[in-house]
Amino acid sequence: MPQPTSVQPAPIIRLVLVDDHRMFRSGVKAELDESMQIVGEAEDVDGAIVVVAQTRPDVVLLDVHLPGGNGNGGSDVISGSRGVKAESGEPVRFLALSVSDAAEDVIAVIRAGARGYVTKTINGNDLTSAIRRVADGDAVFSPRLAGFVLDAFGAAAGEVAVVDEELDRLSTREREVMRLIARGYQYKEVAKELFISIKTVETHVSSVLRKLQLSSRHELTAWAVGRRLL
Amino acid sequence: MPTPYEPPSTTGPGEHRPVYRLTRPVQGRYLGGVCAGLAEHLGLDVRHVRLAFVLASFAGGAGVAAYLFLWALTPQSLAGTAVPGTHDVAPRRLDNESVRNLVVGLGLLVVGGALFAQQHGVDLRLGVLIPLLTVAGGAVLAWSQLDDAERGRWLTRDLGSAGRRVGWVRPGIGIALATVGVVVLATQGRGLAGLWDVGIAAVAVLAGAALIAAPWGVRLWGDLRAEQSQRIRETERADIAAHLHDSVLQTLALIQRKADDPAEVTRLARAQERELRGWLYAGPRGSQATLASAVMEVAHEVEDLHGLPIELVITGDGPLDVSGAALVRALREALLNAVRHGAAPVSAYVEVGSEGVQAFVRDHGPGFDLDAVPQDRFGVRESILGRMSRHGGSAALRRLEQGTEVFLSLPVTATPSQPDAQPDAQPEGQPEGQPEAQPENEGTR
Numbered sequence A: 001m002p003q004p005t006s007v008q009p010a011p012i013i014r015l016v017l018v019d020d021h022r023m024f025r026s027g028v029k030a031e032l033d034e035s036m037q038i039v040g041e042a043e044d045v046d047g048a049i050v051v052v053a054q055t056r057p058d059v060v061l062l063d064v065h066l067p068g069g070n071g072n073g074g075s076d077v078i079s080g081s082r083g084v085k086a087e088s089g090e091p092v093r094f095l096a097l098s099v100s101d102a103a104e105d106v107i108a109v110i111r112a113g114a115r116g117y118v119t120k121t122i123n124g125n126d127l128t129s130a131i132r133r134v135a136d137g138d139a140v141f142s143p144r145l146a147g148f149v150l151d152a153f154g155a156a157a158g159e160v161a162v163v164d165e166e167l168d169r170l171s172t173r174e175r176e177v178m179r180l181i182a183r184g185y186q187y188k189e190v191a192k193e194l195f196i197s198i199k200t201v202e203t204h205v206s207s208v209l210r211k212l213q214l215s216s217r218h219e220l221t222a223w224a225v226g227r228r229l230l
Numbered sequence B: 001m002p003t004p005y006e007p008p009s010t011t012g013p014g015e016h017r018p019v020y021r022l023t024r025p026v027q028g029r030y031l032g033g034v035c036a037g038l039a040e041h042l043g044l045d046v047r048h049v050r051l052a053f054v055l056a057s058f059a060g061g062a063g064v065a066a067y068l069f070l071w072a073l074t075p076q077s078l079a080g081t082a083v084p085g086t087h088d089v090a091p092r093r094l095d096n097e098s099v100r101n102l103v104v105g106l107g108l109l110v111v112g113g114a115l116f117a118q119q120h121g122v123d124l125r126l127g128v129l130i131p132l133l134t135v136a137g138g139a140v141l142a143w144s145q146l147d148d149a150e151r152g153r154w155l156t157r158d159l160g161s162a163g164r165r166v167g168w169v170r171p172g173i174g175i176a177l178a179t180v181g182v183v184v185l186a187t188q189g190r191g192l193a194g195l196w197d198v199g200i201a202a203v204a205v206l207a208g209a210a211l212i213a214a215p216w217g218v219r220l221w222g223d224l225r226a227e228q229s230q231r232i233r234e235t236e237r238a239d240i241a242a243h244l245h246d247s248v249l250q251t252l253a254l255i256q257r258k259a260d261d262p263a264e265v266t267r268l269a270r271a272q273e274r275e276l277r278g279w280l281y282a283g284p285r286g287s288q289a290t291l292a293s294a295v296m297e298v299a300h301e302v303e304d305l306h307g308l309p310i311e312l313v314i315t316g317d318g319p320l321d322v323s324g325a326a327l328v329r330a331l332r333e334a335l336l337n338a339v340r341h342g343a344a345p346v347s348a349y350v351e352v353g354s355e356g357v358q359a360f361v362r363d364h365g366p367g368f369d370l371d372a373v374p375q376d377r378f379g380v381r382e383s384i385l386g387r388m389s390r391h392g393g394s395a396a397l398r399r400l401e402q403g404t405e406v407f408l409s410l411p412v413t414a415t416p417s418q419p420d421a422q423p424d425a426q427p428e429g430q431p432e433g434q435p436e437a438q439p440e441n442e443g444t445r
Helices: A022-033 A045-055 A074-082 A104-112 A124-135 A141-151 A174-181 A187-194 A198-214 A218-226 B034-042 B046-058 B060-075 B097-119 B126-144 B148-156 B159-188 B191-257 B260-281 B290-306 B322-343 B378-391 B427-428
Strands: A013-018 A036-042 A058-064 A093-098 A116-121 B310-315 B344-354 B356-362 B395-400 B404-411
Touching: A013 A022, A013 A045, A022 A141, A036 A124, A036 B126, A045 A058, A045 A074, A045 B159, A045 B356, A058 A074, A058 A124, A058 B290, A074 A104, A093 A124, A104 A116, A104 A141, A104 A198, A116 A124, A116 B290, A124 B378, A141 A174, A141 B310, A141 B344, A174 B378, A187 A198, A187 B191, A187 B260, A198 B034, A218 B356, B034 B046, B034 B097, B034 B344, B046 B060, B046 B191, B097 B126, B126 B159, B260 B404, B290 B344, B310 B322, B322 B378, B378 B395, B378 B404, B404 B427
Parallel strands: A013 A036, A013 A058, A058 A093, A093 A116, B310 B344
Antiparallel strands: B344 B356, B356 B404, B395 B404
């Protein structure tokens, strides 16, 4: 779980909370520090789409399992809010939250367009830094998600992309970054380990996120099917 | 399981052959698989059996009768067991083709027999016989759809689009044949015009009957479906209720009793969460003795012992062999050290790849110096480093800026893997003393 990179006068991040459990929403509110401003809340898919369109937040903290919509929960909110821009002009970014880290939830919501995925057991500090990272346009990978990625792209079995742009496989560097994240390293530790900058780590993670979203690799599906996920 | 009417074995003396129950195999059959099944059952060459049936068919149709009799009474084998002597035969004919063969063959035999009989002055009353045979043929065709294995599929409607088409063609033809037979029987030599009239009348009567019965039939069908799904829902509900009662409710009761012990509450909640998650998302993983399931088990055990959550990530999976089991036990020791001496968060990452197995255990504690650990402490030196090298792997310890990382590596071994997970515990248990059996034993480092 990434932590704040450094103490800097960060701009206030406008946040929308979407979760069908009121208790969880108030818990999150209590945990976040003053650099986050919660501008809206919603408890189902349709309400969330309306609130996001009205408030135009920087980041939407999105529960994966939500009532309403087409029955796909968080993914429906993301597809329903496509094209909405935050007040800063950047697209609205989504950070998915879930009680489960079952692969089907992860893969579905990431492929729908979320910039990151964390479980609800995350502590306040980590959540804050994850939100900040997503607001900056970077990706947030939990160790579990990194494991899924390594599995899905066959990287654990030694498959490596020859060209970085290849969508169906990870490059050597991306694989190293994913493996370190899976081992519980934070971004700054990954950077130190590989002798690269944190920014470069973030670039690699974002590139993996893009591959995860765009790859039509049949194994991604086959892998999920093999685990009775789709 | 020999059948009671099994005749004495015809294979050579002293030669023991497994006796198969008489079934009709799906593979290597031409028609219903009767000959192939019988050949397998009796240990004869399938070609001889087929020849015998064909020859017997000319003896007043005895072969045909016997074939039909056996076909009707012999269950179809579920698994496509190999039939001796049929390996060279095309694996499986299309059902349509078999049906065509059956119909053509039977037709020729019957026509031939009838002509033969007629020539010898026997009055077969062909006007009655032919429609009757047509009806019989239609019935056989329609009922053949309910051939053992297919019956289930047909009834549960679990058919692909292609299967669905084939599934309805046969009964369709069968019903058509039977109808034609009935009509011909009913018109008894009154020519085509009469046939037409009777046909119209029959259709009208049938349509009328269908019209009258339709609402009733539809409602009956609907009721049946509703009742079925209701029962399925109730069963599911009962299952879920039983499971929740045995797990979640019990844990909640325990948590209420131990409300003043936060560590215990956390542990209980964590264990329950894991159990529930395993139940909800149970996949193929964890169902058999694989490396991944063994690792998961060990991690959960350590979690339960110390109440500290372990962030476990596993990629890939493989069978659990002896050295794999050694790695799992070394991993357990590393995890125990991490939760005892390190600090949260504790992460474990296990990668089962083509080149071997790699495992990392990482904590955020103050770290320690291996050289400073007394020689008589077995924890790290024996249980982790020694064990890994004994099994052809390696282990290393790293101090990070924050915390310690244990790295275990096991290359792919050329030796065939043994699915037995246990043998490692016995020979190794003695020299290591009891640190593994007593997790409370602090300071095994």
